[in-house]
Amino acid sequence: MSVVGRQMARSNSTAHHQRQYSDNFLDASFNSKWLQSSNFPSSQDFCNYGGGRMSRKSPEPGTPPVCSRSSSLRKNSDEYVSPNELSPGLLDLHSFDTELLPELQVPNLYEGYGLQKPVRGKSFDDSEQYLASNKLLNRPRGMAENNLLKSISVDKERANNVAKIKVVVRKRPLNKKEIAKKEEDIITIESNSNALTVHEKKLKVDLTEYVEKHEFLFDAVLNEDVSNEEVYSETVEPIVPLIFNRTKATCFAYGQTGSGKTYTMQPLPLKASQDILRLMCHTYRNQGFQLFVSFFEIYGGKVFDLLNDRKKLCMREDGKQQVCIVGLQEYKVLDVETIKELIERGNATRSTGTTGANEESSRSHAILQLAIKRSSDGSEMKPARLVGKLSFIDLAGSERGADTTDNDKQTRMEGAEINKSLLALKECIRALDNDQGHIPFRGSKLTEVLRDSFVGDSRTVMISCISPSSGSCEHTLNTLRYADRVKSLSKGNNSKKDTLSSSSNLRESTALPLASALPTETFEDNITDVPYEKNKFGWSKQIERDTSPPFKVDPVPSERAEGNVAVPYSDYNKGQRGGLNGLTEDDFDYTEETYEQQKMLRKMNRKAQTYQMPALEEKWKTDALTKLVDPSTFDDNHSHSDDDLNTLLRGRSCICSPKTSGGHNRDC
Numbered sequence: 001m002s003v004v005g006r007q008m009a010r011s012n013s014t015a016h017h018q019r020q021y022s023d024n025f026l027d028a029s030f031n032s033k034w035l036q037s038s039n040f041p042s043s044q045d046f047c048n049y050g051g052g053r054m055s056r057k058s059p060e061p062g063t064p065p066v067c068s069r070s071s072s073l074r075k076n077s078d079e080y081v082s083p084n085e086l087s088p089g090l091l092d093l094h095s096f097d098t099e100l101l102p103e104l105q106v107p108n109l110y111e112g113y114g115l116q117k118p119v120r121g122k123s124f125d126d127s128e129q130y131l132a133s134n135k136l137l138n139r140p141r142g143m144a145e146n147n148l149l150k151s152i153s154v155d156k157e158r159a160n161n162v163a164k165i166k167v168v169v170r171k172r173p174l175n176k177k178e179i180a181k182k183e184e185d186i187i188t189i190e191s192n193s194n195a196l197t198v199h200e201k202k203l204k205v206d207l208t209e210y211v212e213k214h215e216f217l218f219d220a221v222l223n224e225d226v227s228n229e230e231v232y233s234e235t236v237e238p239i240v241p242l243i244f245n246r247t248k249a250t251c252f253a254y255g256q257t258g259s260g261k262t263y264t265m266q267p268l269p270l271k272a273s274q275d276i277l278r279l280m281c282h283t284y285r286n287q288g289f290q291l292f293v294s295f296f297e298i299y300g301g302k303v304f305d306l307l308n309d310r311k312k313l314c315m316r317e318d319g320k321q322q323v324c325i326v327g328l329q330e331y332k333v334l335d336v337e338t339i340k341e342l343i344e345r346g347n348a349t350r351s352t353g354t355t356g357a358n359e360e361s362s363r364s365h366a367i368l369q370l371a372i373k374r375s376s377d378g379s380e381m382k383p384a385r386l387v388g389k390l391s392f393i394d395l396a397g398s399e400r401g402a403d404t405t406d407n408d409k410q411t412r413m414e415g416a417e418i419n420k421s422l423l424a425l426k427e428c429i430r431a432l433d434n435d436q437g438h439i440p441f442r443g444s445k446l447t448e449v450l451r452d453s454f455v456g457d458s459r460t461v462m463i464s465c466i467s468p469s470s471g472s473c474e475h476t477l478n479t480l481r482y483a484d485r486v487k488s489l490s491k492g493n494n495s496k497k498d499t500l501s502s503s504s505n506l507r508e509s510t511a512l513p514l515a516s517a518l519p520t521e522t523f524e525d526n527i528t529d530v531p532y533e534k535n536k537f538g539w540s541k542q543i544e545r546d547t548s549p550p551f552k553v554d555p556v557p558s559e560r561a562e563g564n565v566a567v568p569y570s571d572y573n574k575g576q577r578g579g580l581n582g583l584t585e586d587d588f589d590y591t592e593e594t595y596e597q598q599k600m601l602r603k604m605n606r607k608a609q610t611y612q613m614p615a616l617e618e619k620w621k622t623d624a625l626t627k628l629v630d631p632s633t634f635d636d637n638h639s640h641s642d643d644d645l646n647t648l649l650r651g652r653s654c655i656c657s658p659k660t661s662g663g664h665n666r667d668c
């Protein structure tokens, strides 16, 4: 069934919407309970204790209205969010509001923020130090202003030390299907290290088998035993406090279909909201900060509101090239329960499809944004303006055009669109790192939407998800090379070191006789000993059918959207032609503008390849024999940081030819 069909069918059954998790895994029972077992406090608990990791404190006088509002929400069970808590219906994706906001005179950024867990990896070491020193300071309220300002500048300085781009790799366990097919775990991760090795089986010209080792180094490498809680500590937790200080942060998961992106991403926003609310209740008590949530998806190059019946939205750009999603519902949230409801609702509405590797594959990019707003004087009387933002992106599965030949046309077109946006995403990160004046945000809807997250004071965390199975080796290498490329874009000292090690490791990939090289332990070996925590935080596979009535919220048309933001986005009119159900083949054809963008990207890619040539030569020589044996592996074996780029381009151009070739998509 096509995605359209599936989507329609799902509209009649909420239960059918729910993503299914871990049915391939042996310990699925814990997944459905992650929310219950993760000790998320109720809103009341929240106010009293500030969450699980905070020490208990009795409620202080002057507890902000945040707490009482949340209980009133709970009382009114039919309306989780009252209409007056809706934003004007326009998600302002720009920094201009931020710029207008005066410097906040706030106490220490981390005061009362009880992060006690050590943060693994390297990039955030500074933040750990930062937290420790701030905890020691523990300044009382009402400190002298000059001290306060001094502390803010120290905060800022330290915050700047948190890496701009952090790349983390997460390996999932082998699933039942892979174990049944007797596939091996070809990924080894040394404990307490940031290195991982892919053991790729190959054939020599004389048909003897050998194993080529590919070693990679990232900011952090998480093995199959790592819980979602630990993933959060490693990735998002350190950047949560920064968004109160005008930072835009983005966390996205990348990887082949079925590698665990959604499983990894879905718990993160809830945990982040918990920490944000905790900060609002403690460090920023009574300072007028407000938390807003929005959730939308980009499917087939179009934007749909996941919290408003998949209403099709349009993006507009004003004269200052600032992008707005017109009509997107933003919900002001006061407690974790409400956020949980909203996230579940959005996830249930998301477009999924079936791929060879994942029966419930996400065919869209889902973007959940947590926006911190505050009025200029800190009161709730004046309209709140954006201070900082945390975006979570669960990217659709990366897969090559070649892998989609067994799928229907719809799936292949989705694949083309997905590849296009992944390519554009990397190109933007590349351009940003090179301090290029021109950032090719217009390469895809995804990058347009994320535009403001990459400019100014931004932080990006990329979680690369990989499958351990031998059958996914090629994809895994592609994912790791993409991650390696993104990492190499980072200018921090750590990343430079990583890039050097990583590329030298790649060049020095070693070939060993098969018997001595393959790791022996698989997930199967550990089946009887699955730690409870491993899946405790996993996203619920069997979310109960939602029997509660839908949110009764009247979409409030935005005055700004209808009035002030006048410059229409160039694709807007085209985008109006059909909703999801009206998708046509033409919707996937390139506009002239997109085609020009792609041409430019190709050019840039060629240029980048030229620079890489000497580094690749040695590897090419090493692999020359293999090429003779298995020509189909030529591309993947002979390129490094840019081969995924080429693969994406090739996959895309195979599937989705530009209009100049007759306006129809042609299969290669």
Ligand SMILES: Nc1ncnc2c1ncn2[C@@H]1O[C@H](COP(=O)(O)OP(=O)(O)OP(=O)(O)O)[C@@H](O)[C@H]1O
Pocket: 020, 021, 022, 023, 024, 025, 171, 172, 173, 175, 224, 255, 256, 257, 258, 259, 260, 261, 262, 263, 264, 355, 358, 360, 361, 362, 363, 395, 396, 397, 398, 465, 535, 538
């Ligand atoms: N670390 C993990 N531990 C246990 N189960 C996992 C883990 N990662 C993924 N899974 C399981 O693997 C299956 C596929 O995961 P998921 O849907 O997250 O993949 P995906 O990368 O989002 O795929 P797609 O891009 O097709 O949507 C799910 O059943 C999920 O529960």
